Every structure is written in C-alpha cells, then in structure tokens.
Amino acid sequence: MTDTARSAAPAADLLAKFDPLIAQREALLATGVKDPFSLVMEKVLSPTRAICNGRETILLGTYNYMGMTFDDDVIAAGKRALDEFGSGTTGSRVLNGTYQGHKECEDALKDFYAMDHAMVFSTGYQANLGIISTIAGKGDYIVLDIDSHASIYDGCKMGDAEIVPFRHNDIGAMEKRLARIPAGAGKLVVLEGVYSMLGDIAPLKEMIGIAKAHGAMVLVDEAHSMGFIGPNGRGVAEDQGVIDQVDFIIGTFSKSVGTVGGFCVSNHPKFEILRLVCRPYVFTASLPPSVVATAATSIRKLMHGSNKRAHLWENSKRLHAGLKALGFTLGSETPQSAIVAVIMPDLEKGAAMWEALLAEGLYVNLARPPATPAGMTLLRCSLCAEHSSEEVGQILTMFENAGKATGVIG
Numbered sequence: 314m315t316d317t318a319r320s321a322a323p324a325a326d327l328l329a330k331f332d333p334l335i336a337q338r339e340a341l342l343a344t345g346v347k348d349p350f351s352l353v354m355e356k357v358l359s360p361t362r363a364i365c366n367g368r369e370t371i372l373l374g375t376y377n378y379m380g381m382t383f384d385d386d387v388i389a390a391g392k393r394a395l396d397e398f399g400s401g402t403t404g405s406r407v408l409n410g411t412y413q414g415h416k417e418c419e420d421a422l423k424d425f426y427a428m429d430h431a432m433v434f435s436t437g438y439q440a441n442l443g444i445i446s447t448i449a450g451k452g453d454y455i456v457l458d459i460d461s462h463a464s465i466y467d468g469c470k471m472g473d474a475e476i477v478p479f480r481h482n483d484i485g486a487m488e489k490r491l492a493r494i495p496a497g498a499g500k501l502v503v504l505e506g507v508y509s510m511l512g513d514i515a516p517l518k519e520m521i522g523i524a525k526a527h528g529a530m531v532l533v534d535e536a537h538s539m540g541f542i543g544p545n546g547r548g549v550a551e552d553q554g555v556i557d558q559v560d561f562i563i564g565t566f567s568k569s570v571g572t573v574g575g576f577c578v579s580n581h582p583k584f585e586i587l588r589l590v591c592r593p594y595v596f597t598a599s600l601p602p603s604v605v606a607t608a609a610t611s612i613r614k615l616m617h618g619s620n621k622r623a624h625l626w627e628n629s630k631r632l633h634a635g636l637k638a639l640g641f642t643l644g645s646e647t648p649q650s651a652i653v654a655v656i657m658p659d660l661e662k663g664a665a666m667w668e669a670l671l672a673e674g675l676y677v678n679l680a681r682p683p684a685t686p687a688g689m690t691l692l693r694c695s696l697c698a699e700h701s702s703e704e705v706g707q708i709l710t711m712f713e714n715a716g717k718a719t720g721v722i723g
C-alpha cells in the first residue's frame with residue numbers, strides 16, 4: 314500500500330461504540346425532561362441547601378453525610394493553609410509534594426482509626442486503584458462482591474490478578490469461590506461496608522471470619538460509612554466488632570469528611586513500603602495544603618461526632634419509614650445507612666420523578682445502569698446530619714407530591 318492510499322483510508326470512529334448510549338440519552342431528552350446529569354448548583358448555601366435553576370433547593374443527593382463542608386473550624390483551617398503554604402504542592406508525595414499538612418492528615422487518620430499506618434491519596438478512587446493493584450498482582454486471586462465500586466474493579470484490572478466475583482452479600486457464594494482457589498495462591502477478599510447504590514450494609518463479621526479461615530487478606534472500602542457508622546464512626550467493620558481483622562481499610566475525604574482525597578489505613582508492619590511502589594500514589598500530584606488541612610480538621614472533629622451520628626440515624630429511619638408508608642419501593646428492607654434508595658419502574662419514570670422533585674425544590678441522585686445493580690433505575694437519597702427534622706418532613710411531602718404527579722405512587 315502506498316502512503317497516499319494509507320492516508321486515504323477511512324478512519325474507524327473510535328467513539329462509535331457509544332452510539333447506543335448517545336441514542337438513549339437523546340431519546341430521554343426528546344421527552345422534554347431536563348438533563349439529570351448536568352445540574353448546576355449556582356450557589357451553595359449550606360450542607361443541605363443550594364440554589365439550582367434560580368431556586369432554593371434542599372440537597373438530598375450529596376455524600377455530605379456529616380455536614381462538614383461549612384464547619385467554621387474546617388473552613389478556617391483551609392484558609393490558614395492557603396495563606397501559609399500556597400495553593401498547591403505541584404508535586405508527588407515521594408518528591409516535593411509532602412508538606413507538614415499531609416503528615417498531620419495521616420496522623421489524624423491514625424488517631425481516628427487507632428491504626429499504625431495511614432497513606433493519603435489524591436482521591437478515594439486512586440486509593441482503591443493503588444492499593445488493590447499494588448498488593449494483588451499476576452497469579453493472585455481477588456474475591457469480591459459483584460456490586461463493588463468501579464474503582465475496586467479498575468484496581469483489580471490494573472494489578473492483573475484473577476478476579477472472582479460472587480453474588481451481592483451472599484456469604485455462601487463467597488465461601489464457595491474461596492474454597493476453589495488453588496492452595497498456596499495469594500488471596501485478597503474485597504468488601505464494602507455500605508453499598509452505595511442500595512444503601513445496604515455487608516455482613517462483614519461472617520464474611521471476614523470466612524476469609525480469614527481460608528487464609529485470605531481482607532480489604533474493606535468504608536467510603537460511605539466513615540464518620541457515621543460504628544461507635545467511633547470507623548465504619549461497618551467497627552460496628553460489627555471485626556475491625557481488628559481487617560488488613561486494609563480504604564476511605565475517602567469526599568463524603569463525611571467534606572472535601573476531596575482518599576486514604577488507606579492499616580496495621581500491617583510492612584505497610585510503609587507501599588509509598589514507594591504504589592503507582593497511583595507516586596505518579597500524581599499530592600493534595601493541595603488547604604485540602605489536607607480541611608481534611609485533618611474535619612477528621613478530628615468527627616471523632617467527637619456522636620450527637621450528629623445519632624441525629625443522622627433518626628433522619629435515616631424517619632425517611633425510610635415515611636417513603637415506605639407512601640408506597641415507594643426501597644432498596645433495603647430496613648434503614649441501614651445514610652442512603653435510602655427509591656426504586657423506579659424504569660429510566661423514563663425515574664427521570665420524570667427526578668424532575669418533578671426538582672420542581673418541588675428537592676435534589677436527589679438519579680442513578681441508572683451500569684452504575685446500578687440488576688439494571689435498576691434508582692432515585693438515591695443521601696441524608697445529612699444537618700438536615701433538620703422539619704426538613705425531613707418537607708422532603709416526605711415533596712416525594713408524595715412528585716410521586717402522585719408522575720404516577721409512581723397511587
């Protein structure tokens with residue numbers, strides 16, 4: 314083939330694989346519904362209120378579980394760090410990107426979890442990507458819940474271990490998978506405390522017991538439970554009395570902590586070597602000083618958050634019971650976390666309900682496949698410790714109005 318012939322060949326459109334998704338999106342927008350994935354918050358007034366489309370809206374679709382984003386001490390710490398250390402580190406943690414604030418943030422995490430080691434990443438996504446891919450490689454096996462977060466799957470793929478998924482929260486299925494792994498192979502069981510789509514929790518006590526009996530190491534992602542679940546807010550593993558048996562806890566600053574960043578805490582004696590070999594830790598810039606300062610301050614305040622935790626449980630129980638009484642189908646039988654998922658009949662009804670709620674002045678999350686399990690369309694409600702009891706009452710009225718207007722409830 315000549316050079317001219319080669320350059321004249323039609324280019325294969327690498328974006329053609331997204332045509333079905335483009336068509337689905339266009340069909341949805343053609344029904345006249347607003348795009349649920351491009352909402353702009355024009356102004357944020359508090360952890361629970363923002364101006365959206367020019368109107369004050371109650372926020373029920375953020376992960377701001379403990380309402381720390383507007384805490385006075387947190388904001389003051391961020392401002393101080395900005396003044397004293399500048400706007401960014403411009404470097405990796407292993408070269409020029411470890412400031413005093415990163416150390417203080419890791420110290421706060423060690424104190425919060427009462428663990429020996431803490432490693433801060435630039436996001437929770439990178440924490441899963443980095444830790445999983447670094448500890449489980451070719452020839453090792455990762456046994457994980459099929460509903461695991463994308464960052465867990467991506468970490469598994471990056472490390473090139475054998476991935477062995479089991480049915481969501483199915484203890485027997487997990488045990489069967491573990492029993493089939495060749496003797497002597499490296500094994501990692503990966504679980505989440507709270508599964509964020511349906512808001513249900515894992516039976517960690519049983520699962521971790523089985524994992525240990527099969528000689529597996531255990532990693533638990535406590536992204537959605539930190540600060541809220543457990544007597545000290547350490548998560549579901551703490552609540553079920555098995556935190557000492559967890560080898561690695563992964564978490565994020567983007568939810569209860571109220572900023573951005575991710576981490577891993579562990580008591581493993583060789584943990585510190587990971588700082589040199591974990592690529593998503595080494596080959597990226599560290600968090601800005603203002604971010605680690607806000608995170609450290611928030612984490613230390615969360616150690617004394619028992620009143621907030623109690624109020625958040627009240628909110629969760631009340632919303633769950635109220636929605637159930639109105640006739641909505643929910644993702645979990647009982648309230649198990651700060652997330653209450655409302656199952657919609659299909660994407661069209663879900664989008665219509667989402668828009669009707671927004672018109673009422675309520676923002677929730679519309680979630681759909683592939684993020685959701687079993688092809689479900691969900692309206693995910695995540696409560697905040699700063700929602701007042703009165704607001705929860707208003708939220709229920711808004712759901713009743715929107716549900717009746719869209720025919721989702723009778």
Ligand code: PMP
Pocket residue numbers: 436437438439441462464505509534536537565566567573574575
């Ligand atoms: N793990 C789980 C279970 C999550 O839900 C998320 C984010 N939603 C992450 C990890 C990633 O956290 P981050 O936002 O800090 O990247």
